[in-house]
Amino acid sequence: LAKTTQPISMDSYEGQEVNITCSHNNIATNDYITWYQQFPSQGPRFIIQGYKTKVTNEVASLFIPADRKSSTLSLPRVSLSDTAVYYCLVGASTSGTYKYIFGTGTRLKVLA
Amino acid sequence: GAVVSQHPSWVICKSGTSVKIECRSLDFQATTMFWYRQFPKQSLMLMATSNEGSKATYEQGVEKDKFLINHASLTLSTLTVTSAHPEDSSFYICSARIGGGVYEQYFGPGTRLTVT
Numbered sequence: 001l002a003k004t005t006q007p008i009s010m011d012s013y014e015g016q017e018v019n020i021t022c023s024h025n026n027i028a029t030n031d032y033i034t035w036y037q038q039f040p041s042q043g044p045r046f047i048i049q050g051y052k053t054k055v056t057n058e059v060a061s062l063f064i065p066a067d068r069k070s071s072t073l074s075l076p077r078v079s080l081s082d083t084a085v086y087y088c089l090v091g092a093s094t095s096g097t098y099k100y101i102f103g104t105g106t107r108l109k110v111l112a
Numbered sequence: 113g114a115v116v117s118q119h120p121s122w123v124i125c126k127s128g129t130s131v132k133i134e135c136r137s138l139d140f141q142a143t144t145m146f147w148y149r150q151f152p153k154q155s156l157m158l159m160a161t162s163n164e165g166s167k168a169t170y171e172q173g174v175e176k177d178k179f180l181i182n183h184a185s186l187t188l189s190t191l192t193v194t195s196a197h198p199e200d201s202s203f204y205i206c207s208a209r210i211g212g213g214v215y216e217q218y219f220g221p222g223t224r225l226t227v228t
Contacts, residue, residue: 034216036219041224042221043207043219046218046219098144100146100217101158102148102156102157103155105155
């Protein structure tokens with residue numbers, strides 16, 4: 001399974017755009033890239049998923065370069081409530097089961 | 113849609129007793145469910161993968177006799193922590209995956225276990 005590397009922590013101010021980059025140099029051909037958000041004492045919440053190029057939904061954008069060895073989660077105009085840990089995950093089927101191995105995640109702190 | 117629930121949300125038990133945690137997919141059938149453990153300020157650690165009707169597959173270092181997993185139906189998986197000790201105190205989170213070509217996992221809200 002591909003290993004991911006993210007910055008341990010980031011600070012931002014309200015209203016700014018936040019970009020969190022994840023490195024996954026060993027990503028396999030059939031791996032998807034998925035981002036989750038986790039608040040303290042809660043389960044992770046799905047944010048966005050992509051395979052290549054750019055994906056956008058109502059809360060974020062995901063940029064994936066052609067070589068897919070990295071990806072960037074973009075959060076537009078963050079607010080205090082976006083303070084959370086963000087996990088970048090890649091995974092693939094092993095023995096017929098698709099599973100995620102969580103990395104350290106990025107602890108985002110949004111300041112007023 | 114795609115809601116996963118866990119019960120209980122928190123539990124306190126005495127050392128040496130067993131505790132059962134339930135994970136349910138409320139509005140979809142989950143071919144595969146996963147159990148994670150998370151210690152304070154740390155990332156989630158995958159404990160095991162369970163497919164409905166078959167034995168769970170445990171990650172390296174996870175004691176299968178201590179953490180019993182049952183996935184009896186497509187909507188319910190249970191984790192039983194047997195002979196719990198204080199070091200088993202943690203946040204346990206389950207997730208469920210819809211079958212087919214969808215790779216999203218939906219996570220439950222977690223269960224806080226405290227062993228005294």
